[in-house]
Amino acid sequence: MPNKFARRMGTVHRSFIREILKVTADSEIISFAGGLPNPELFPVKAMDIASREVFAEIGASALQYSTTEGDAGLRAIIAKRYEGRGLTIDPDSILVTTGSQQILDICAKVFLDKGDKVVIERPGYLGAIQAFSIFEPEFVTVSLEDDGPNLEELEAAFKDGAKCFYAVPNFQNPSGVSYSLEKRKAVAELTDRYGVLFVEDDPYGELRFLGEDLPSVYSFCKTPGILCGSFSKIAAPGFRIGWVVAEKEIYDKLVIAKQASDLHTSTVAQAIMRRYMESNDIESHVALIKDRYGRQRECMVEMINTYFPDSVSITKPEGGMFLWATMPEGFSSMDLFDLAIKDKVAFVPGRPFYTDDSGENTLRLNFSNSDEARIEEGIKRLGKSINSFLE
Amino acid sequence: MPNKFARRMGTVHRSFIREILKVTADSEIISFAGGLPNPELFPVKAMDIASREVFAEIGASALQYSTTEGDAGLRAIIAKRYEGRGLTIDPDSILVTTGSQQILDICAKVFLDKGDKVVIERPGYLGAIQAFSIFEPEFVTVSLEDDGPNLEELEAAFKDGAKCFYAVPNFQNPSGVSYSLEKRKAVAELTDRYGVLFVEDDPYGELRFLGEDLPSVYSFCKTPGILCGSFSKIAAPGFRIGWVVAEKEIYDKLVIAKQASDLHTSTVAQAIMRRYMESNDIESHVALIKDRYGRQRECMVEMINTYFPDSVSITKPEGGMFLWATMPEGFSSMDLFDLAIKDKVAFVPGRPFYTDDSGENTLRLNFSNSDEARIEEGIKRLGKSINSFLE
Numbered sequence: 125m126p127n128k129f130a131r132r133m134g135t136v137h138r139s140f141i142r143e144i145l146k147v148t149a150d151s152e153i154i155s156f157a158g159g160l161p162n163p164e165l166f167p168v169k170a171m172d173i174a175s176r177e178v179f180a181e182i183g184a185s186a187l188q189y190s191t192t193e194g195d196a197g198l199r200a201i202i203a204k205r206y207e208g209r210g211l212t213i214d215p216d217s218i219l220v221t222t223g224s225q226q227i228l229d230i231c232a233k234v235f236l237d238k239g240d241k242v243v244i245e246r247p248g249y250l251g252a253i254q255a256f257s258i259f260e261p262e263f264v265t266v267s268l269e270d271d272g273p274n275l276e277e278l279e280a281a282f283k284d285g286a287k288c289f290y291a292v293p294n295f296q297n298p299s300g301v302s303y304s305l306e307k308r309k310a311v312a313e314l315t316d317r318y319g320v321l322f323v324e325d326d327p328y329g330e331l332r333f334l335g336e337d338l339p340s341v342y343s344f345c346k347t348p349g350i351l352c353g354s355f356s357k358i359a360a361p362g363f364r365i366g367w368v369v370a371e372k373e374i375y376d377k378l379v380i381a382k383q384a385s386d387l388h389t390s391t392v393a394q395a396i397m398r399r400y401m402e403s404n405d406i407e408s409h410v411a412l413i414k415d416r417y418g419r420q421r422e423c424m425v426e427m428i429n430t431y432f433p434d435s436v437s438i439t440k441p442e443g444g445m446f447l448w449a450t451m452p453e454g455f456s457s458m459d460l461f462d463l464a465i466k467d468k469v470a471f472v473p474g475r476p477f478y479t480d481d482s483g484e485n486t487l488r489l490n491f492s493n494s495d496e497a498r499i500e501e502g503i504k505r506l507g508k509s510i511n512s513f514l515e
Numbered sequence: 516m517p518n519k520f521a522r523r524m525g526t527v528h529r530s531f532i533r534e535i536l537k538v539t540a541d542s543e544i545i546s547f548a549g550g551l552p553n554p555e556l557f558p559v560k561a562m563d564i565a566s567r568e569v570f571a572e573i574g575a576s577a578l579q580y581s582t583t584e585g586d587a588g589l590r591a592i593i594a595k596r597y598e599g600r601g602l603t604i605d606p607d608s609i610l611v612t613t614g615s616q617q618i619l620d621i622c623a624k625v626f627l628d629k630g631d632k633v634v635i636e637r638p639g640y641l642g643a644i645q646a647f648s649i650f651e652p653e654f655v656t657v658s659l660e661d662d663g664p665n666l667e668e669l670e671a672a673f674k675d676g677a678k679c680f681y682a683v684p685n686f687q688n689p690s691g692v693s694y695s696l697e698k699r700k701a702v703a704e705l706t707d708r709y710g711v712l713f714v715e716d717d718p719y720g721e722l723r724f725l726g727e728d729l730p731s732v733y734s735f736c737k738t739p740g741i742l743c744g745s746f747s748k749i750a751a752p753g754f755r756i757g758w759v760v761a762e763k764e765i766y767d768k769l770v771i772a773k774q775a776s777d778l779h780t781s782t783v784a785q786a787i788m789r790r791y792m793e794s795n796d797i798e799s800h801v802a803l804i805k806d807r808y809g810r811q812r813e814c815m816v817e818m819i820n821t822y823f824p825d826s827v828s829i830t831k832p833e834g835g836m837f838l839w840a841t842m843p844e845g846f847s848s849m850d851l852f853d854l855a856i857k858d859k860v861a862f863v864p865g866r867p868f869y870t871d872d873s874g875e876n877t878l879r880l881n882f883s884n885s886d887e888a889r890i891e892e893g894i895k896r897l898g899k900s901i902n903s904f905l906e
Contacts, residue, residue, distance in 0.1 A: 130628045130650075133768055160580055168574030171783075175566045183559035187751035189551055222613050222755075222777040229776045233649055237521045238629075254775040258624055259521075360578035362782030364613075377524055384645040385620045385776065386613040390784050391753030392562075 132260050140476040141250060148470040154502035155470040156489040159297065159445065163493075165413050166360045167404065174399035178392070186395040192383045194220025194367070195391075198398040202353065202367055205406075209329075211343055217369050219378055222389045224327055224354040224366030228255035228290075230381040231323055231350060234374070235288055236261045243281045243289040245273060247448070247477035247486065249297050249325065252290050261287075263479040268299055270439070272307030275314070282318035289315060289322050293341050294329040295444025298477045298488040302442055305338050312344030322349035327357050327366075330410050332443035333418030348374060355397055357445070358410050363393040417445065423496040424489065424503060431507025433514055445492035448474070450485060451514065457487040460513050469505040523651050531867040532641060535852075539861040545893035546861040547880040550688065550836065553811075554884075556804050557751045558795065565790035569783070577786040583774045585611025585758070586782075589789040593744065593758055596797075600720075602734055608760050610769055613780045615718055615745040615757030619646035619681075621772040622714055622741060625765070626679055627652045634672045634680040636664060638839070638868035638877065640688050640716065643681050652678075654870040659690055661830070663698030666705070673709035680706060680713050684732050685720040686835025689868045689879040693833055696729050703735030713740035718748050718757075721801050723834035724809030739765060746788055748836070749801050754784040808836065814887040815880065815894060822898025824905055836883035839865070841876060842905065848878040851904050860896040 141157065148155040178186050193199070196215070203215040221227050228251060236242060236259040244252060246265035253263070264286060266277040272293070282289075291311070293303040303311065315322040324342045342351040348371040355365045370378055382388075424447060428438055432449070439448045451457065457473040464470060474486030494502060532548065539546040569577050584590070587606070594606040612618050619642060627633060627650040635643060637656035644654070655677060657668040663684065673680075682702070684694040694702065706713040715733045733742040739762040746756045761769055773779075815838060819829055823840070830839045842848065848864040855861060865877030885893060 163575040166578040172570035179563035184554040184557050187557040187753040189752045226777045361580045362578040364781045386617045390755045
């Protein structure tokens with residue numbers, strides 16, 4: 125067979141991050157490389173109780189096939205929680221997905237023909253780059269500034285015929301950057317003006333530990349957009365439960381694509397998550413996570429100020445799980461990585477978050493999955509590596 | 516936007532079966548339409564115990580992100596069980612998937628470029644038609660005879676440049692047909708000779724209640740093929756856990772596609788299934804299912820012989836969950852469906868299982884999800900509808 129694999133497989137690569145995680149399995153290495161929530165905060169006991177109740181009360185139906193749209197009770201809970209964030213969402217406009225990664229896959233299926241222009245942030249979320257790449261779009265990137273995308277670049281991309289704009293306006297992965305209120309409104313105004321579909325990915329939005337909560341870009345858009353959410357960061361990622369909000373015409377297409385992808389999301393997982401949400405005070409739980417991540421982030425910034433040279437700049441995230449560092453031009457974080465591993469500390473080089481081979485001098489640091497003692501020791505080690513590297 | 520949706524969405528339709536299931540929600544209707552396992556046989560208590568043990572022993576890690584490849588212990592169990600069926604499978608060649616539907620999606624991603632020729636059985640499995648359609652291949656169908664595919668048609672399709680052949684050799688959905696030993700060998704010989712990738716879907720293989728177990732086509736293939744399996748029919752479908760076996764070069768590509776699709780299958784669901792498999796005698800459980808389905812199938816065939824006119828022919832499945840009926844040419848099972856619904860009985864018209872708009876006079880009957888009393892009453896009602904319809 126001359127063409128054994130589909131052409132698209134030539135452009136899609138195994139996640140570099142997941143490869144790095146193998147290198148960092150060494151327990152002596154302090155790793156800021158992963159993107160994991162802190163497992164100490166997982167509600168294990170409450171999930172155990174929820175699961176016992178599910179098996180006792182609706183055992184057989186929790187083990188059966190179910191609808192593609194998802195558990196009606198769970199969708200009602202998701203809708204209800206948006207009320208608290210000032211959004212009126214019809215439960216029938218919510219589709220439960222197998223993690224929010226699946227949303228990216230089904231959105232690509234529904235919207236992207238080969239060569240379609242999809243706008244992403246630079247740096248951009250790796251999972252989206254991977255999911256979209258399968259459908260061979262043309263990536264157009266816009267610089268991410270401290271308060272959101274560069275609007276001139278964004279408008280130029282829209283004028284040039286972009287089909288959709290995928291973004292993470294709250295505490296973006298990888299940069300930790302959040303959009304200002306002004307830029308949220310401006311982005312919505314631009315997507316409306318140019319008829320570009322806005323796909324708002326918001327896995328971290330509830331994890332704000334500094335500043336004021338801001339409305340979603342989705343809430344400012346007049347043309348129907350897509351809003352994505354997830355239980356992974358507020359409850360636990362092991363269930364693989366995310367969701368997407370979309371108006372009916374789009375929703376119906378997403379359901380067809382979801383059905384073709386995996387029929388439906390795990391009935392058992394949805395039933396346990398629903399029961400957990402019904403029986404527990406999720407808002408207090410989220411407050412606990414925010415408090416912990418806030419302290420860990422504060423510690424990381426303080427340690428960076430102490431141990432990194434002044435020539436390295438960092439973002440100051442107001443929420444989420446990541447912080448982004450930029451070294452002077454000409455230095456490669458891939459080379460730094462090798463040095464850091466010798467010093468028993470790890471991070472993710474920034475390069476994979478760029479589709480244009482730039483970003484060589486950047487790196488991503490995760491603060492959610494290390495306590496303050498490990499952050500202090502890890503940043504000290506990394507400061508040593510960086511200082512000797514930049515000398 | 517002139518092209519709001521991707522071109523592919525024009526050719527993919529919502530599952531007709533899932534639409535039918537809505538019509539049949541009326542509790543007075545006896546439905547042979549669904550494709551559900553019998554929930555009375557779900558191991559609810561054992562799953563409850565397994566889940567308690569998981570939360571008690573590995574709670575936090577069962578709630579965390581995990582590897583794309585899947586739980587190592589679960590993969591070892593899957594490999595071990597193949598031994599009992601005469602196949603030596605390396606656990607590292609097993610990728611856990613979100614149901615076996617996902618295998619079809621990731622196989623399509625890895626292998627199918629637009630316009631590639633994919634061979635399927637006529638009638639064919641609807642989930643595969645849907646999953647593949649997203650990637651816009653050209654479907655080439657081969658007639659399914661009582662003992663497997665028509666070999667002349669298959670060879671002609673292979674000669675004409677087919678890239679892969681997707682088939683369900685054991686108790687096929689929708690027809691209930693199984694391949695004879697001779698046809699298994701012949702299919703393997705043809706795929707080898709023409710270098711066609713064979714994708715063997717085997718969700719029902721362990722549910723044989725008549726005749727002798729036969730080796731998989733996969734075991735006869737010299738060129739590496741793909742073997743798919745699932746816990747949905749032997750344990751419970753609500754977990755959405757399937758798996759695919761493939762040799763390394765293909766495996767690595769499947770992992771990349773899976774990662775882009777949903778990162779990994781639910782950690783919690785995999786942990787509970789693994790514990791369930793470790794602590795219970797699955798072989799006795801499968802024996803229980805086979806006994807029940809065997810009796811239900813026997814009852815259905817007997818009732819059909821009693822109540823259907825002789826002009827309607829049926830398959831005589833030796834396992835699985837479905838039986839296939841063919842009316843004389845010129846009669847439409849879509850029209851019969853409307854009549855049957857008035858008589859409070861439902862089935863699936865055969866048309867959606869054909870990609871060429873044929874099969875108008877065929878219908879699928881499910882026997883796994885109705886007890887013998889309901890089968891007797893339901894087939895009596897359907898016999899009445901058919902008799903008046905064919906008059």
